[in-house]
Amino acid sequence: MATHETDADTLPAYDQLLERNRRLTNLQYASMYLNWDQQVMMPENGAQGRAQQLSALSATSHELLVDDEVREWLDALEDAELDAEQSANVREIRNSYEREASVPGELNEKITQTAAENQQIWQDAKADNDFEMFAPRLETMRDLQRERAQHIDPDKSPYTVLYEGDHQYISLETIEEIFETLREEIPPIIDEIRTEGSDIADPWEGEYPEENQETLSEAALDFLGYDRNRGRLDTAAHPFMAGNQFDARVTTRFKPTDPMDALTATIHEFGHATYQLGLRQDEYGTPLGSARMSIHESQSRFWENHIGRTKPFWEQFLPTFKSHLDGHDDLTVQEVYEAANRINPNNRIRVEADELTYHMHIILRSEIGRAFVEGDIEADEIPHVWNEKMDEYLGVRPETDSEGCLQDIHWTSGFAAFHGYTLGSVVAAQLNDAIRDELDVDALVREENFDPIQEWMTEHVHQHGQRYTTPDLIEKATGQSLSAEPFVEYIRDKFSDLYDL
Template sequence: MAASNTSDAAEAYDNLVAQYEDIVHLDQIDNILFWDQQVMMPADGTPARSGQRSTLSSLRHELLTSDEIGTALSSLSGASLSDDQTAVVREIRRQYEREAEVPRELQRRLSQAISDSTPVWQAARRNNDFESFAPMLAEIVEIRQEQAAEIDPDAEPFDVIFAEYEPYLSVETVESMLHELRDELVPLIEEIRESDVDPAAGVFDGTYDADAQFALSEEVLDIVLVDWEKTKLDTSTHPFSFGNQFDVRMTTRFDEETPVDGLTSTLHEFGHTDYTQGLPTDAYGTPLGEPRSHGIHESQSRFWENQVGRTEAFWELIQPLLIKHFPNLDGTSSRDLYAAANQVYEENYIRVEADELTYHMHILLRFEIERDLINGDLAIEDVPARWNELMDELLGITPPTDTLGCLQDIHWSLGRIGTFQNYSVGSVFAAQLQAALESDLGDLESLIAEESFEAIHQWLTDAVHQYGQRYTTDELIEVATGEPLTASYFVSDMRSKYSDIYEL
């Protein structure tokens, strides 16, 4: 009897994994279509692309909520499984139970709205025209509210949407962390603004050709050991990295007046790429071959952007490349380059161009707006005014245009409401990872100076990448660092670093 049960469980598990692999394939196809839409597709291709992606979304929903998956999950309830198998079943069950509550037509409407809204957002951002984007945003918010009501009508709608991207950290935990960052960082930002030190004075004056910046980014990616056999680099309106262990499409963007932003953007997306390519190849098509969560993904991108890319050792390492591509920087010390790259801006409107400190006030602003939108406490037409109000409250500045304000991010046009807080989760965890890495390997600055990037890659793979979704988020943080998520390392690092740069 036991053997028969074991055999039945094994068959049910194999059927479940086979069904899920098809879902992963659909996700990957949709990623390629999105990449093409942002990078290659002709401007007038949206109507066809919207239909294509909507069909994929509908097929995905149908597969994920199919009787085959439901039957397999039922058969595996209480079955004796290995730890890896238990994790696979847990993650597929979580997705199945959420998706099964949402009507197929609602999923199709969301996919259609996302495809339709992206070019509208692009034009609205370009033309400083929130009014033209507002109807698309209203539709997406309405669909997300309907989804939340279908999944859990008794919960706050934002809490339900939040769990889609970070299912194992509570809204209360993350909100408390954001408020801790506000309480700790705002006084530090004020101290810096009162300082007489200007670390960026004259360092990056002038213009920096975008093609030269692209070439610089490619060479920097060589240094940090990007795998070009599995990576394609392009530019897009908003940088992203999508793909799998075998094929990652990565984009960045450049401003000819601020070369630091293009380089840090490239490193940020490389962090996503490194995580994706560090996932176990033999688990592709299962949750064990997929990243844990949005917050964990952001920890990897913020690690490479900040823990590596904003260090003095890194700027000393790449100084010859900077001079090669931009001879006007010849004679500028690596210390000055480093300090200028870590400038805390007086007027800092754009999140992806923000320094390490003010960045988190951008996140808190978006967290509060998204929560109020989804919970029905903020009207669409009031978004620009609320955005400007919070910018003034948190950073003491008011965007002169909506292009520099509420239209700057692509996320809302992609339906990704309830994700921004995970950038701060990622930053906090990245600092925690650095402390754990240094406990094992020694000082990170020394590792960078020695170009020991293979060792850094391997440590991150061993600590985070290799597990895919085997652990829940809180479990993975403890497995990687030996302690629960804490902002203490990040706050301490920021105080130490910026006290040095600004002579506080």
């Protein structure tokens, strides 16, 4: 939305509100890239200074958001005649203001600094398999987040308030219903595969040099059409994407004994990048030019699972795969397709988990995070509870805390982030059904023509930014309301066929 005057004091309330939001957005992206640097290339001893930098940006952002002027502009717009896009911008800024206005700036600053400090402590604790090193930091962050939740809405449970920070339009009860469906559906499929499924060989033998895996990941990004002028690939302890519509960077990591791990992680993060790069450039800095966080994971899951794990993908990509990794000249499309989709319930690591058992990892973490925030368990109980739930849901126990409760970075800053991963897979299945009703996706993949797929996602998802609430965006894109049924049908059909059930 263009402004009409140069003097900010004379601008209409709407234009001033958007100009403030643009400033906030730039500060938030500056924080994001500082965090990217911390995880990718910052020297280890830089953590203390980085924590203070991020804390200062957080404090400034909070001050700009909850300033009295913002309240005045929002009040002035309460009964204003706005078009649909203007109304959406005001709605989203109002939501942010109302959520943050009651939170003391000092508390937000402390949370940001603590989270930044926690990242290095978590990395050290994980490397040393020392949960006791990290446990006090968990307790500190929990107490800070509880305090924050109390300021936002004292009438709700702290965990519900934290959850609503990312998913304000999809209730916790709705997510729990989806989880309950998957608790009922997934374990029987896993058991049937274990007892009756045909054998799928693991073709990976020995170790694969990191430099070979890196060039393979780079080749996969080029194959899919990643815009190198607006992105880059790096490595991180925990793969992630950071960016906006002008600069969306992806990271991956390498497992010496399994080249598929880094490859699928790279494709996953590429999916996140497609969302950011598909946002409207003319709306940068406004909600209309910002991603809907509760939709983000659907994009990564779509590209990882509904494209990157399909047979048409491997029919085209296998020659490239072989050219980067030695020892697989005889590998067939069927063999690599099976290897990309084989179920391994014995795997203890979430980011390495197969498409089916992955969701039991998510449910486990969500249950423990909620119990911890609500005071049902304490930090020192987490390793035991984690191992018990892993045994219950997947029939395996971690051998160390590093491959158990220390494996994820998420609890360095909060405790209600995991729901979005399963929500993403559910929405991705709905999007997959919708796009395949309009496009011959398999034929496009065989032709290495990914542009129509990207364009469909941009038209139906990316370009809308935050114009629609999450349920409305899902229904607009897919023609259906949010439901776990398309995902359940997808996994039943896929794995019954794969394992001859």
